[in-house]
Amino acid sequence: MKRLFIKTYGCQMNVYDSARMADLLAPLGFTATETAADADMVILNTCHIREKAAEKVYSELGKLKRLKEARAKDGGRMVIAVAGCVAQAEGKEIIARQPAVDIVVGPQSYQRLPEMIAKISRGTGHALETEFPAEDKFDTLPAPAAHGATTAFLTVQEGCDKFCTFCVVPYTRGAEFSRPVAQILAEAKGLADSGVREITLLGQNVNAYCGTGPDGNAWSLAKLIEALAKIDRLQRLRFVTSHPRDMSEDLIAAHRDIPQLMPYLHLPVQAGSDTILAAMNRGHTAADYLKLVDRIRAARPDIALSGDFIVGFPGETDADFKATLDLVKQVEYAQAYSFKYSPRPGTPAAAIARQVPEEVKEARLAELQALLTAQQKAFNASCAGRTFPVLFENPGRKAGQAVGRSPYLQPVHVEDALSLIGSIVDVRIEAVLSNSLKGVLVSSREKALAH
Ligand code: 5AD
Ligand code: SF4
Numbered sequence: 001m002k003r004l005f006i007k008t009y010g011c012q013m014n015v016y017d018s019a020r021m022a023d024l025l026a027p028l029g030f031t032a033t034e035t036a037a038d039a040d041m042v043i044l045n046t047c048h049i050r051e052k053a054a055e056k057v058y059s060e061l062g063k064l065k066r067l068k069e070a071r072a073k074d075g076g077r078m079v080i081a082v083a084g085c086v087a088q089a090e091g092k093e094i095i096a097r098q099p100a101v102d103i104v105v106g107p108q109s110y111q112r113l114p115e116m117i118a119k120i121s122r123g124t125g126h127a128l129e130t131e132f133p134a135e136d137k138f139d140t141l142p143a144p145a146a147h148g149a150t151t152a153f154l155t156v157q158e159g160c161d162k163f164c165t166f167c168v169v170p171y172t173r174g175a176e177f178s179r180p181v182a183q184i185l186a187e188a189k190g191l192a193d194s195g196v197r198e199i200t201l202l203g204q205n206v207n208a209y210c211g212t213g214p215d216g217n218a219w220s221l222a223k224l225i226e227a228l229a230k231i232d233r234l235q236r237l238r239f240v241t242s243h244p245r246d247m248s249e250d251l252i253a254a255h256r257d258i259p260q261l262m263p264y265l266h267l268p269v270q271a272g273s274d275t276i277l278a279a280m281n282r283g284h285t286a287a288d289y290l291k292l293v294d295r296i297r298a299a300r301p302d303i304a305l306s307g308d309f310i311v312g313f314p315g316e317t318d319a320d321f322k323a324t325l326d327l328v329k330q331v332e333y334a335q336a337y338s339f340k341y342s343p344r345p346g347t348p349a350a351a352i353a354r355q356v357p358e359e360v361k362e363a364r365l366a367e368l369q370a371l372l373t374a375q376q377k378a379f380n381a382s383c384a385g386r387t388f389p390v391l392f393e394n395p396g397r398k399a400g401q402a403v404g405r406s407p408y409l410q411p412v413h414v415e416d417a418l419s420l421i422g423s424i425v426d427v428r429i430e431a432v433l434s435n436s437l438k439g440v441l442v443s444s445r446e447k448a449l450a451h
Contacts, residue, residue, distance in 0.1 A: 019144065
């Protein structure tokens with residue numbers, strides 16, 4: 001029996017990949033452990049999106065090196081692997097910078113991990129795979145194992161052809177690729193059979209999905225969702241992350257017509273100034289985005305919108321930044337992520353001369369985050385007194401408590417609900433906390449009123 005510790009950074013696609021790596025290595029005798037200290041193999045599944053994310057990996061590797069040395073002194077061995085987008089972007093430089101690393105494996109090559117581990121165990125060399133191999137990793141990886149979870153991620157699309165000038169994804173994840181419909185349906189059915197009630201479809205550009213259908217034609221994401229909605233016991237569907245340019249009419253209509261598709265949409269705009277949007281190569285203006293939001297809300301009036309924002313993109317003036325604030329005020333987000341622009345090696349924006357000073361980025365981020373937090377609070381406050389179907393996922397911190405999600409992705413805590421994990425039950429929201437809601441089961445409240 002060997003112990004495996006996987007530490008995951010970055011996006012949900014990495015979370016999905018980490019689970020698949022664990023499933024792939026299970027037949028080799030690896031079982032999951034909670035800490036690096038007692039692991040025989042450690043995989044860091046890394047993110048390269050911003051400098052901070054990438055640098056975290058090297059400080060973690062420093063710690064692992066010491067653990068590895070201590071293990072060697074006791075006559076044991078620890079294998080260290082770096083996977084994910086830093087592996088793809090930096091390749092053998094990682095081993096040059098931290099020679100304790102045994103394996104470097106990019107996101108398209110996880111199916112090759114068993115042979116890489118075998119190679120390492122035969123000698124003391126390193127193993128490196130950062131090509132985009134001809135074989136499809138999804139054809140080779142095993143189907144996800146049943147873990148008794150209520151919700152699951154399912155990667156349907158990878159890569160990006162949009163080339164936003166700030167972004168590393170087209171380089172680390174390669175060109176847009178969509179998995180075939182049959183493969184996705186089979187995986188989703190397996191998940192539903194194992195007790196999963198909600199699937200979040202993942203892709204760097206998920207709404208650009210165009211996988212080959214069983215009829216031989218290219219299927220849109222909307223068509224895929226329609227087919228997934230027919231799977232018995234699969235009660236909720238979500239998808240992330242979408243590009244405004246790929247928000248097609250049929251996908252908007254799906255939000256109106258398919259009850260399993262949850263009324264929540266992560267639709268990053270990044271900035272509100274047309275000059276900055278053009279410099280980012282986003283392919284849409286602020287007005288295009290606002291019109292799109294109107295069309296989505298016309299189809300599904302209660303939809304909760306979420307977004308990503310970058311402040312301090314090269315050349316961003318005070319007026320440009322104000323345009324971002326204005327756009328946010330018009331949209332009213334339920335939730336959002338915002339970041340200071342981080343120059344990434346090899347991307348066009350990193351070479352622009354007019355970089356924004358750090359203190360200006362700081363101030364703009366603080367102002368934007370104050371506005372977004374106020375909007376999130378207002379959205380949560382508007383939920384007080386309402387009744388939502390909640391899908392219960394996990395036990396809460398208090399005895400008997402269970403935590404689930406509202407249709408709008410808010411965590412909802414409910415007392416005496418442990419037995420409901422795995423099911424969807426109506427909950428009346430009684431209190432709004434800073435990042436979650438508290439509610440009571442409608443049935444028990446009605447009972448209480450009847451007494
Ligand atoms: N600097 C800061 N934020 C970035 N993002 C992507 N690249 C960068 C960068 N170079 C943000 C975008 C994207 C999210 C995943 O990360 O907002 O939507
Ligand atoms: Fe980070 Fe992007 Fe890679 Fe996800 S795809 S891990 S966000 S760099």
